[in-house]
Amino acid sequence: MKEMRKKAARVSGFLKGMASPQRLLILCHLSDGEKSVTELIEATGIAQTSMSQHLSKLKEENIISFRREHRTLYYSISHEAAKRVMDVLYNYFCKEKHND
Numbered sequence: 792m793k794e795m796r797k798k799a800a801r802v803s804g805f806l807k808g809m810a811s812p813q814r815l816l817i818l819c820h821l822s823d824g825e826k827s828v829t830e831l832i833e834a835t836g837i838a839q840t841s842m843s844q845h846l847s848k849l850k851e852e853n854i855i856s857f858r859r860e861h862r863t864l865y866y867s868i869s870h871e872a873a874k875r876v877m878d879v880l881y882n883y884f885c886k887e888k889h890n891d
Contacts (some may be wrong), residue, residue, distance in 0.1 A: 808852030812866065813837055814845050818868060818883055821855065822877045825867040 809815060813835070814878060820826055820834045832842050849855040856869035868874050 822881045825865045847870045
């Protein structure tokens with residue numbers, strides 16, 4: 792029971808990292824594959840300063856990672872559970888027509 796509580800706390804922190812409309816929007820776009828910061832800003836309409844804060848939070852939670860190519864940063868979803876969660880959310884809410 793004690794181990795289950797620890798895991799529940801860890802999962803709660805993980806979900807809190809994703810639980811923001813802006814971060815979910817970013818993750819939706821990253822579900823299609825790696826994107827640069829500029830591509831994410833253009834796709835989401837999120838201001839650069841806000842984008843930086845959201846990307847930092849997602850990195851802090853180990854949900855995304857980045858690679859640098861010259862001066863450009865490219866982000867992708869690196870956490871396997873986040874990929875699976877986003878796959879379900881993307882297919883249910885973004886891709887298919889559902890009566891929510």
